[in-house]
Amino acid sequence: MSAHSVEVHPSRRSSLRFSGRAVALLMIALAVMLLMIAPLRGYLDERSQLAGLRVHAAQLDEENATLQARIAQLSDATYLELLARECLGMVKPGETAFVIVPAHGKPNPPDC
Numbered sequence: 592m593s594a595h596s597v598e599v600h601p602s603r604r605s606s607l608r609f610s611g612r613a614v615a616l617l618m619i620a621l622a623v624m625l626l627m628i629a630p631l632r633g634y635l636d637e638r639s640q641l642a643g644l645r646v647h648a649a650q651l652d653e654e655n656a657t658l659q660a661r662i663a664q665l666s667d668a669t670y671l672e673l674l675a676r677e678c679l680g681m682v683k684p685g686e687t688a689f690v691i692v693p694a695h696g697k698p699n700p701p702d703c
Contacts (some may be wrong), residue, residue: 678703 609617664670673682678701682688692698 595702677701 680688680690690698
């Protein structure tokens with residue numbers, strides 16, 4: 592026999608054998624993994640819901656900015672006078688209001 596040859600004992604099998612500790616450790620690892628599924632699913636659901644709430648909050652912030660601008664516009668006396676003249680047809684004392692009627696029907700009121 593040469594020094595480099597390896598002798599295989601006939602009683603050795605090619606399959607793996609697990610000890611009792613290895614099986615117990617595997618069972619514990621599986622149990623821990625199974626117990627982690629519900630919290631992980633809850634975490635992912637909460638993350639998704641949080642992302643949706645952030646998008647909704649951004650939309651509300653944009654709407655709030657638009658409404659604040661409209662409040663500022665409606666607080667301007669010059670703008671209110673313009674609305675009263677164009678939309679309601681109001682005039683100041685001493686002024687004369689004219690309405691131009693188109694040749695083919697009634698006048699087109701402004702969008703107010």
